[in-house]
Amino acid sequence: MATWNTIFIQDSASPLMEQLMFFHDHSLMILLMITVLVGYLMSSVLVNKFNYRYLLEGQEIELIWTFIPAIILIFIALPSLRLLYLLDETINPLISLKSIGHQWYWSYEYSDFKSIEFDSYMIPSNELPTSGFRLLDVDNRIVVPYKSQIRLMVTAADVLHSWTIPSISVKIDATPGRLNQMSFFLNRTGIFYGQCSEICGANHSFMPIVMESISSEYFIKWIMKMSS
Incomplete structure (x- = not known):
């Protein structure tokens, strides 16, 4: 029988692990919001395709579909780069x-x-x-x-x-x-x-x-x- 620790992340014992867990939750929340939004739009287009044609064509929607993913990637990349730097840093070891x-x-x-x-x-x-x-x-x-x-x-x-x-x-x-x-x-x-x-x-x-x-x-x- 699986226990809590075998399904989820182990309890943190270091500051870096706490940061990694925060980044995991941060990225998972972004992915969840993307999944919900895209799923809602796709189901809406399939059910009422004539009322949602503006989601499929037009210069405005093309700009939105271009800039929003770029902004999302920035929100994921910045904390990721910070963590990579911290993981490689060696500070005055005892x-x-x-x-x-x-x-x-x-x-x-x-x-x-x-x-x-x-x-x-x-x-x-x-x-x-x-x-x-x-x-x-x-x-x-x-x-x-x-x-x-x-x-x-x-x-x-x-x-x-x-x-x-x-x-x-x-x-x-x-x-x-x-x-x-x-x-x-x-x-x-x-x-x-x-x-x-x-x-x-x-x-x-x-x-x-x-x-x-x-x-x-x-x-x-x-x-x-x-x-x-």
């Missing part, structure tokens, strides 16, 4: 996190701290705890502080992968021999799930991503524990 895709698991390195690196494997169904999520939980989670700018660097060791967590608006390709980067900002604590979004082989569905967002105090304790 922590740099490197992710390496393998067949079929992820490796992580905290570049700002010495000797903090680990592999993250999916927990098999027969070892999954009662509170775990099948095909989504991993043995080693990424831990980051919330209300902090995080720089994510992604690459791959073998084939193409894609590091994706929908709730924080992150989807970036992991390409062998190339280092891609992007940044994100978490505005709340929690555990966020994602998966590889590139068809990378037979076990493509079995390399999930789990990120845990915690306070700065607990993050420092976690760093000290991992460094020891």
Whole structure:
């Protein structure tokens, strides 16, 4: 049975995701208004075609059908370009996190701290705890502080992968021999799930991503524990 989160967009955990959800609703409302208007005009012409000939011919209606779509495209393009710029912007990151895709698991390195690196494997169904999520939980989670700018660097060791967590608006390709980067900002604590979004082989569905967002105090304790 489908749940609310599997049908609609996941709850936002970052300002960029909030903006993407706003743009989604903004574009959907424009499309809905266009559909209603065009549907009404077409049905009116079909039912009363002799009374609505001005909708089919004349210089005025041709100008209207030309300028209105151009204005609509401007209302869609401006917020879209703004979002593209924000998604590519990296602003004074507090922590740099490197992710390496393998067949079929992820490796992580905290570049700002010495000797903090680990592999993250999916927990098999027969070892999954009662509170775990099948095909989504991993043995080693990424831990980051919330209300902090995080720089994510992604690459791959073998084939193409894609590091994706929908709730924080992150989807970036992991390409062998190339280092891609992007940044994100978490505005709340929690555990966020994602998966590889590139068809990378037979076990493509079995390399999930789990990120845990915690306070700065607990993050420092976690760093000290991992460094020891």
